[in-house]
Amino acid sequence: MKKNQSIDLLHGPIFKSLSLLAIPIMATYFIQMAYNLVDMLWIGYLGSGAVASIGVSGNFMYLANGLVNTPKIGSQALVGQSLGANNKEETKKYIQSAFQSAILFAIVYGIIIILFQKNLIQLFNLNDSSIIQDAQNYLWITCGFIIFSFVNQIFTGILTAAGHSKSTFIATTTGLVLNLILDPILIFVFNLKVVGAALATIIAQIVVTIVFICDAKKFDLFKNLDLLSKPDKTHISRILKIGFPSSVQSMLFTCISMYIARLISAFGAISVAVQKVGSQIESISWMAADGFSASINAFTSQNYGAKNYERVHKGYNTGMLVVGLWGLFTTCILVFLPGPIFSCFIHEPNILPYGIDYLKILGYSQLFMCIEIATQGAFNGLGKTLPPGIVSIVFTSARIPMAILFSHYLGVNGVWWAISISSIIKGIVLVSWFILYSKRRLVV
Numbered sequence: 001m002k003k004n005q006s007i008d009l010l011h012g013p014i015f016k017s018l019s020l021l022a023i024p025i026m027a028t029y030f031i032q033m034a035y036n037l038v039d040m041l042w043i044g045y046l047g048s049g050a051v052a053s054i055g056v057s058g059n060f061m062y063l064a065n066g067l068v069n070t071p072k073i074g075s076q077a078l079v080g081q082s083l084g085a086n087n088k089e090e091t092k093k094y095i096q097s098a099f100q101s102a103i104l105f106a107i108v109y110g111i112i113i114i115l116f117q118k119n120l121i122q123l124f125n126l127n128d129s130s131i132i133q134d135a136q137n138y139l140w141i142t143c144g145f146i147i148f149s150f151v152n153q154i155f156t157g158i159l160t161a162a163g164h165s166k167s168t169f170i171a172t173t174t175g176l177v178l179n180l181i182l183d184p185i186l187i188f189v190f191n192l193k194v195v196g197a198a199l200a201t202i203i204a205q206i207v208v209t210i211v212f213i214c215d216a217k218k219f220d221l222f223k224n225l226d227l228l229s230k231p232d233k234t235h236i237s238r239i240l241k242i243g244f245p246s247s248v249q250s251m252l253f254t255c256i257s258m259y260i261a262r263l264i265s266a267f268g269a270i271s272v273a274v275q276k277v278g279s280q281i282e283s284i285s286w287m288a289a290d291g292f293s294a295s296i297n298a299f300t301s302q303n304y305g306a307k308n309y310e311r312v313h314k315g316y317n318t319g320m321l322v323v324g325l326w327g328l329f330t331t332c333i334l335v336f337l338p339g340p341i342f343s344c345f346i347h348e349p350n351i352l353p354y355g356i357d358y359l360k361i362l363g364y365s366q367l368f369m370c371i372e373i374a375t376q377g378a379f380n381g382l383g384k385t386l387p388p389g390i391v392s393i394v395f396t397s398a399r400i401p402m403a404i405l406f407s408h409y410l411g412v413n414g415v416w417w418a419i420s421i422s423s424i425i426k427g428i429v430l431v432s433w434f435i436l437y438s439k440r441r442l443v444v
Contacts, residue, residue: 006162006163006164007020007021007163007164007165008163009021009084009163009298009299009302009303010084010302010303010306010308010311014299014311014314014315014318015318015322017295017299018292018295018296018299018315018318018319018322019295019322021160021163021165021294021295021298021299022165022291022292022294022295023165023291024165024166024168024169025160025165025168025169025290025291025294025295026287026288026290026291026292027169027173028168028169028172028173029287029288029290029291030284030287031172031173031176032172032176033280033283033284033287035176035179035180038180038183039179039180039183039197042183042184042187042188042197043187043194043197045188046187046193046194049128049130049131049134050134050193050194052126052131052135053131053132053134053135053138053194054134054135054138054194054197056121056124056126056135057121057135057136057138057139057142057143058138059254059258060113060120060139060143061142061143061146062254063251063254064109064143064146064149064150065149065153065250066247066248066249066250066251066252066253066254067105067109067247067251068102068105068106068149068150068153068154068247069243069246069247069249069250070101070105070239070240070243070244070246070247071097071098071101071102071105071154071239071240071243072098072102072153072154072156072157072243073157073242073243073246073247073380073385074098074238074239074240074241074242074243074244074385075094075095075097075098075154075157075158075161075239075243076157076158076160076161076297076298076301076380077161077242077297077301077380077381077382077383077385078090078094078235078238078239078242078301078383079091079094079095079098079157079158079161079162079301080161080162080297080298080300080301080302080304080305080381081301081302081304081305081383082094082305083161083162083301083302083305084301084302084303084304084305084306084308085305085306085307086306087305088220090235091221092221092224092225093232093235094235094238094239095158095221095222095225096225096226096227096229096232096235097231097232097235097236097239098154098157098158098239099151099154099225099227100227100231100236101231101236101239101240102150102151102153102154103147103150103151103227105150106146106147106149106150106151107147109143109146110143110144110145110146110147113139113140113143113144113146114140114144117136117139117140118136120139121135121136121139134193134194134195137194137195137198138194138195138197138198141195141198141199141201141202142198142201142202145202145205148202148205148206148208148209149205151209151212152171152172152175152205152208152209152212155168155171155209155212155216156168156172158221159219160294160295160297160298161297161298161301161302162219162221162298163298163302164219165294165295165298167212167215170211170215171208171211171212171215172208174207174208174211175204175205175207175208175211176204178203178204178207179200179201179203179204182199182200182203182204183196183197183200185200186199186200187200242383242385243385244385245385245386245388245389245390246380246385246388246389248389248393249388249389249392249393252392252393252396252397253392253396256396256397256399256400259400260399260400260403260415260419261275263403263404263407263415264412264415267407267411267412267415270350270351270354271354271412273351274351274354274355274358274412275358277342277355278342278355278358278359278362281334281341281342281359282334282359282362282366284330285326285327285330285334285366285369285370286369286370286373288323288326288370289323289326289327289369289370289371289373289374290373292319292322292323292326292374292377293323293373293374293376293377294377295319295377296315296316296319296374296377296378296381297377297378297380297381298381299315299319299381300312300315300316300377300378300380300381300382301380301381301382301383303315304381304382304383304442309442312382312438312442313438313442316375316378316434316438319374319377319378320371320374320375320431323370323371323373323374324367324370324371326370327366327367327368327369327370327371328366328367330363330366330367330370331363331364331365331366331367332363333363334359334360334362334363334366335359335360335363335364338355338356338358338359338360338363339352339356341359342355342356342358342359343355354412357413357416358416361413361416361417361420362416362419362420364420364424365419365420365421365423365424365427367427368423368424368425368426368427368428369423369426369427370427371427371431372388372391372423372426372427372430372431375388375427375430375431375434376388376392376430378434379430379434379437384437387430387433387434387437388430391426391429391430391433392426395422395425395426395429396422396426398422399418399419399422402417402418402421402422403415403418403419406418
């Protein structure tokens with residue numbers, strides 16, 4: 001495949017197309033995971049106070065990622081569909097509208113963060129004045145300049161929809177590597193501590209934006225865009241209509257996760273440590289599924305736009321087979337080998353039994369979580385984001401009463417069972433919904 005040539009999603013072997021598109025995305029996720037681990041290592045040297053301040057302010061970064069999902073998911077579906085229909089004019093209008101929406105969202109969100117940073121941090125009832133100040137500094141720097149992250153997200157969504165996931169891998173990896181280099185320099189050499197970590201993040205994001213802009217010049221997709229022109233209300237409304245359910249789903253998931261984290265903390269430091277380490281181990285499962293979900297999204301949107309409904313069916317089935325096998329593999333690994341896996345990360349013998357329980361309980365849900373993620377990608381590619389949004393919101397919200405009830409009888413294991421059971425139900429319901437929908441609406 002020539003440099004900057006898109007992966008042909010409309011013709012040829014389906015498995016090859018999906019894999020070529022998914023591999024760079026998965027590689028990006030795994031590099032991101034490695035960066036997160038190293039980043040926390042550097043921050044850890046500053047003490048628990050620094051970790052707490054970044055952890056608290058980081059919640060607003062997660063909320064921001066949910067907000068940008070509106071223009072990102074909406075434009076990704078519509079750009080893919082218009083490319084499949086070979087409608088270049090519509091493609092450019094959707095791309096231009098996506099950037100305009102994202103930039104406006106970023107400016108408004110950044111202003112709110114800067115103006116109300118103190119009030120937002122006070123929501124977490126922190127008592128240490130130095131931690132509060134560090135949290136405010138990290139918050140206003142990272143979220144005050146969130147515009148670069150938002151622009152990068154739009155580039156990622158559009159390039160993936162067009163079959164150029166390799167370009168997103170190069171740009172994102174450049175930023176991650178730069179962040180790894182800048183972190184110790186700004187945190188320790190310049191002694192900027194938490195502010196240094198925030199500046200490293202923003203500088204890396206700016207560089208990623210520059211890489212994307214330079215790379216965009218090579219693609220016809222981004223030529224003759226005028227971001228200062230009057231916004232097209234019709235195209236923007238279509239993007240927001242499709243992307244809104246995914247945005248609500250993402251932000252609500254963050255809020256629920258924050259509440260679940262508070263429940264876990266009530267069981268002591270061991271439970272918190274188990275959840276932190278266990279979720280990192282478990283992320284190997286969903287990261288791979290997420291990569292294939294993005295490729296299924298692009299594949300579905302282009303073929304749906306081209307009215308290749310039979311190929312949409314085959315693409316979904318192929319993607320589900322791959323993701324299902326991966327989910328089954330991770331289920332077996334976590335259920336039957338939890339001890340050897342968890343002991344690689346935490347060596348204290350008193351913590352190991354808790355870690356084994358976590359991996360076993362969450363292991364039962366891995367297959368269902370993977371097929372849910374893949375099916376969400378297919379729905380999003382069709383522009384039907386409401387079904388996965390409804391399923392996720394309803395059953396993820398159910399984790400809270402389930403966790404409270406189960407933990408009353410099973411202790412912290414009840415929280416793990418609430419998460420696992422809800423994931424199993426989400427997988428079953430969403431896959432069933434897609435099968436019924438595709439049989440009724442995607443008639444060959």
